[in-house]
Amino acid sequence: MGSQMIKGIPKRKTREEILELSAPLFAQYGYDGVSMRDVAAVAGLTQAALYYYFSDKDQLYLDAVGCAFEEKMEPLKALFDGAGNPWDRLESFVFQFARLLAKEENFRRLIQWVLLDSDERRLQSLADQVFRDLFSALRHLAVEVAPGHDPQSFVISLIGLVIYPFETRSVRRFLPGYQRQHEDPEAIARHVVGLMRNGLGTNSEGKSQQTPGPGQTCGADVSAP
Amino acid sequence: MGSQMIKGIPKRKTREEILELSAPLFAQYGYDGVSMRDVAAVAGLTQAALYYYFSDKDQLYLDAVGCAFEEKMEPLKALFDGAGNPWDRLESFVFQFARLLAKEENFRRLIQWVLLDSDERRLQSLADQVFRDLFSALRHLAVEVAPGHDPQSFVISLIGLVIYPFETRSVRRFLPGYQRQHEDPEAIARHVVGLMRNGLGTNSEGKSQQTPGPGQTCGADVSAP
DNA sequence: GTCTATACGGAGATAGAC
DNA sequence: GTCTATCTCCGTATAGAC
Numbered sequence: 045m046g047s048q049m050i051k052g053i054p055k056r057k058t059r060e061e062i063l064e065l066s067a068p069l070f071a072q073y074g075y076d077g078v079s080m081r082d083v084a085a086v087a088g089l090t091q092a093a094l095y096y097y098f099s100d101k102d103q104l105y106l107d108a109v110g111c112a113f114e115e116k117m118e119p120l121k122a123l124f125d126g127a128g129n130p131w132d133r134l135e136s137f138v139f140q141f142a143r144l145l146a147k148e149e150n151f152r153r154l155i156q157w158v159l160l161d162s163d164e165r166r167l168q169s170l171a172d173q174v175f176r177d178l179f180s181a182l183r184h185l186a187v188e189v190a191p192g193h194d195p196q197s198f199v200i201s202l203i204g205l206v207i208y209p210f211e212t213r214s215v216r217r218f219l220p221g222y223q224r225q226h227e228d229p230e231a232i233a234r235h236v237v238g239l240m241r242n243g244l245g246t247n248s249e250g251k252s253q254q255t256p257g258p259g260q261t262c263g264a265d266v267s268a269p
Numbered sequence: 270m271g272s273q274m275i276k277g278i279p280k281r282k283t284r285e286e287i288l289e290l291s292a293p294l295f296a297q298y299g300y301d302g303v304s305m306r307d308v309a310a311v312a313g314l315t316q317a318a319l320y321y322y323f324s325d326k327d328q329l330y331l332d333a334v335g336c337a338f339e340e341k342m343e344p345l346k347a348l349f350d351g352a353g354n355p356w357d358r359l360e361s362f363v364f365q366f367a368r369l370l371a372k373e374e375n376f377r378r379l380i381q382w383v384l385l386d387s388d389e390r391r392l393q394s395l396a397d398q399v400f401r402d403l404f405s406a407l408r409h410l411a412v413e414v415a416p417g418h419d420p421q422s423f424v425i426s427l428i429g430l431v432i433y434p435f436e437t438r439s440v441r442r443f444l445p446g447y448q449r450q451h452e453d454p455e456a457i458a459r460h461v462v463g464l465m466r467n468g469l470g471t472n473s474e475g476k477s478q479q480t481p482g483p484g485q486t487c488g489a490d491v492s493a494p
Numbered sequence: 495g496t497c498t499a500t501a502c503g504g505a506g507a508t509a510g511a512c
Numbered sequence: 513g514t515c516t517a518t519c520t521c522c523g524t525a526t527a528g529a530c
Contacts, residue, residue, distance in 0.1 A: 072387055076301035079523060092526080093496050101524070153385065159436055160381050162297055171443035179444050190469045196446050197460050198469075200434050208429025209422075211384055218396035219404050221421050235422050243468040244415045244423075304505060317508080318514050326506070 059097045060111070062087045066104065067112040071150035074157045075105050106169055109154055113174045116144060116151045124181040130188035135237050137185070138206060142229035142236070145210045152210050205236040284322045285336070287312045291329065292337040296375035299382050300330050331394055334379055338399045341369060341376045349406040355413035360462050362410070363431060367454035367461070370435045377435050430461040 066083045073082075080101055084091040098104040123137050145152045158174070161167050179199065186195035186202075209232050216222055225231055291308045298307075305326055309316040323329040348362050370377045383399070386392050404424065411420035411427075434457050441447050450456055 074299070074301065074385065076299065077387075080525085081523080089495090090497060091524085092498080095525070096495060156381070156385050159439055160299065160378065160385065161439070162302075167439060168443050171440045175440055176444060183446060193469060194451075194460075196448065196451050197434075197457075200437060200441075200451070201430055201460070201464060204429045204433025204436075205426055208433065209425050211429075212425060214384055214386070214392060215396045215400055216404075216425075218393050219401060221408060223421065226419075226421055226425070232422075235419075235426070239426060239464065239468060241468045241470060243464060243466045244418060245466060305507085306504080314513090315515060316506085317516080320507070321513060 062094065062097060062104075063108045063111045067108045067154065068150045070105060070108055070157065071112075071153040075101075075161070080104075102166065106166060109158060109170060110173045112151060112154055116148055117178060120144065120178070121181070124185065130185060134185055134189050134202075134240075135233075137182075138202070138236050139230070139233040141203075142206050142233040145207060146227065146229035146232075149210075152207065155207070156211060202236070202240065205239065206232065287319070287322060287329075288333045288336045292333045292379065293375045295330060295333055295382065296337075296378040300326075300386070305329075327391065331391060334383060334395060335398045337376060337379055341373055342403060345369065345403070346406070349410065355410060359410055359414050359427075359465075360458075362407075363427070363461050364455070364458040366428075367431050367458040370432060371452065371454035371457075374435075377432065380432070381436060427461070427465065430464065431457065 062083070065086045066078070069078045069082055069086060080094055081091045083104065084094055087094070094104065098107070120137065120140055123133055123140065126133070158167070158170050161170070182199045182202070183195045186193070186198040190198055209226060213227060216226070287308070290311045291303070294303045294307055294311060305319055306316045308329065309319055312319070319329065323332070345362065345365055348358055348365065351358070383392070383395050386395070407424045407427070408420045411418070411423040415423055434451060438452060441451070
């Protein structure tokens, strides 16, 4: 932080600030959907000025995503340090993660965009900078929690269960039976934890094959056809 | 099919054909990543000719996605007609769906793109044409299989569990512990069905809170740090 | 550091010949 | 039906003044 600002001018429209302002844009519209002019507009400077801080659009995007991820995932990392009951730590992670996804929709969308990226270099770069640590930590936790299961499948299932309700929100809004409650992070987390522990059979009546019978097939809250 | 082709010229580069050829493009690169010129190139005609069949790019995209969805989901719909054991039907769906996703990567990516679309009109249109039927059918099946549970959460979890291994494949390739086996639709389907039935406790030892102890925390196949 | 100006290609869409 | 040609606007990126 030596040669960054020459005079004492208070407007320090620094690199970091541009990243934080552009992240929501990329989250909403994706890499192709955001132009350098768009970024410049929200950052409050002209498009040409961006090239003072970033060599090209790719660099800006990569840094914005990496920065957002680091910032949002920071608090979650503490969960993996502490020892203690693995199940409890897993449960904490699920709840914290669900709350994070509910609160930071932009962050969640950024992940979605990354998963769809078809640029190999960007993908590799983001995998290294952004996903590797979290994924490894979760895998280790998985080994503790469920020693008999494949940790990879465990982790994918866990994350998928938490994320998917949010990922599908955009389209479920237009589908029958939509309720606000299905976006509640606490409810989602409880549901996921319950599913991971016991599956659908709430009380160990697993692998029963009998059908409930046609008389009670519509007992639950089916609010639309 | 009356006034479509005037002469007996065999080259019937009809509307449908353009849709089928453009779908893979949209699947790979998304709406913004595909130009009318790109579509024209794979369809074997010039960009201007596309406007004979489609009023604009939006229409082309919408029809391509709808068409692809109808085509790929057709075989799955039969599963919901037949009566019989709901669990068996659910299991069949999971296996068929997993096989479909494994075989038709383009189709899977199209779904992902739709979920990220930020155009309200497109979203609404696709929800109506594309997702509504399948979603309703699954919800009815959910009510039969697990009368005590919320069908909406049930369905989201089920689909998420099946789809997420495929959605994350692009980035998991670069992560430690990646194995081909994790993309096998049969393995994924078995895993999902098992999870839905019993959770992680394979034999009804649910909600046990004891830790496995530090001695065996690394017993599984951790192939990388 | 940030600006204005501009280069240059590619985007969607249309006009009109054949 | 499909073409060529073209319009207009927007994309990334650079040059050079201040």
